[in-house]
Amino acid sequence: MLVDQDQRDTPLELAGVLDINSVAEVRKALLEHVEQHARISLDLSRIQSFDAAGVQLLLAMQRSAEAVGKPFAVVSGTDVFTMTCEALGISRTQFVEAIIHVVKPACNEKETTVA
Numbered sequence: 001m002l003v004d005q006d007q008r009d010t011p012l013e014l015a016g017v018l019d020i021n022s023v024a025e026v027r028k029a030l031l032e033h034v035e036q037h038a039r040i041s042l043d044l045s046r047i048q049s050f051d052a053a054g055v056q057l058l059l060a061m062q063r064s065a066e067a068v069g070k071p072f073a074v075v076s077g078t079d080v081f082t083m084t085c086e087a088l089g090i091s092r093t094q095f096v097e098a099i100i101h102v103v104k105p106a107c108n109e110k111e112t113t114v115a
Contacts, residue, residue, distance in 0.1 A: 011075050015046030018054035030061045040065045043078040050084045 012033050014045070018026060044050075049080055058074070065072040074081075085091065 003034035011041040011043040013046065015048075017049040018047055018057070019049055019051040020043075023053045023057045027060075028059060030057070031064065034061060034064050034068070034070065038070060040070055040072040041074070041075045043075055046079045047078050047081050050078075050080045052084070052088060055084060055090065057079055070108040 012030070016022075042058070042061075046053075054056065061073045077085075
């Protein structure tokens with residue numbers, strides 16, 4: 001997995017494989033990116049392989065960014081990224097919106113039940 005970040009205002013580019021075998025390696029770079037930037041944008045146009053663990057990592061990064069009030073977006077992705085997201089019920093074109101709709105109702109329901 002290649003993580004490339006040349007300039008502070010450009011999207012973070014991920015290339016290669018983002019799967020269960022590489023997410024631990026990529027996680028650190030993504031957390032640093034969330035800490036160092038006011039806006040989180042990812043370029044996934046060079047991803048060659050992507051699985052549910054990759055989606056889970058992006059969901060976690062979206063939540064980390066949201067927790068500190070930073071916008072999060074996937075600005076570009078490959079067909080592999082699109083197919084994996086859609087197989088999991090997340091539209092590539094509405095990635096952030098889908099995350100909010102999938103995660104928030106479950107959290108709100110639990111909070112209501114517990115309270």
